[in-house]
Amino acid sequence: MKNQLRPALTIFALLTIITGVIYPLLVTGVSQVLFPSQSNGSIITINGKAAGSELIGQQFDDPKYFWGRVSAVGYNADLSSGSNYGPMNPALLEAVQARIDALQAADPDNTLPIPVDLVTASASGLDPHISVAAALYQVHRVASARGLSEADVQSLVEQNTEGRQFGIFGEPRVNVLLLNLALDGIK
Structure with missing residues (x-):
């Protein structure tokens, strides 16, 4: 038994050092060199201050801003998850109806x-994107709140529309934070 214990502990210690220390340091170092922005969370800074991340949705509720997808976790990245309500669950139907009523009131x-993406949460609850249709739905409200023409706001939506991933996956989408920052840049 002693003959087997020593090699087993040696292999355990060696693999712990390789997979728990060397590999993570190597991957972190390579990512910092090749993809510094992405490996640090794709943080957008304005005048030296962090405005948010391109990868995590944020809550906007002022009528002069575009609103993103509803978050089932309150945009808390530590709690990333959906609501787990099934499509026939009365609680989901009530929540969706309340969101519809709020959009119509606004x-x-x-x-x-x-x-649909304006009244339902994404699977992670942190989606930073909305569909082009969701952005266009909000053009009237945002233009009115900012005193801008709908054509100018719609043009800004078009300028901030991202195409399909690699040209084939998913649908065109709009990053809400980037669009709102572009809106703030209009004088």
């Missing part, structure tokens, strides 16, 4: 159909 003149 922009009562809007007759466009409400895109």
Whole structure:
């Protein structure tokens, strides 16, 4: 037994050092050199102050800003998850109806159909993107709140629309934080 214990402990210590120390340091070092922005969270800074991350949704509730997807976790990255409500769950149906009512109250003149991503949470609860339809639905409200023309705001949405991933995956989308920062840049 002693003959087997020593080699087993030696291998255990060696693998712990390789996989628990050397490999993580190597991967971190390589990522810092090759992808410094992404490996540090894709933080957007304005005048030396962090405005947010391109990768994590934030809550915007002022009518002069575009609103992102609803978060089931209050945009807390530590709690990333969905609501786990099934499509026939009365609690989900009530929450969706309340969100529809809130959107209609915020922009009562809007007759466009409400895109589903404005009333349902993403799987992670942290999605920073909305569909192009969700952004266009909000153009009237944002333009009115800011005293801008709808054409100018719609043009800004088009400028901030990202295409499909690698040209084939997913749908075109709009990063809400980047769009709102672009709006703030209009004088």
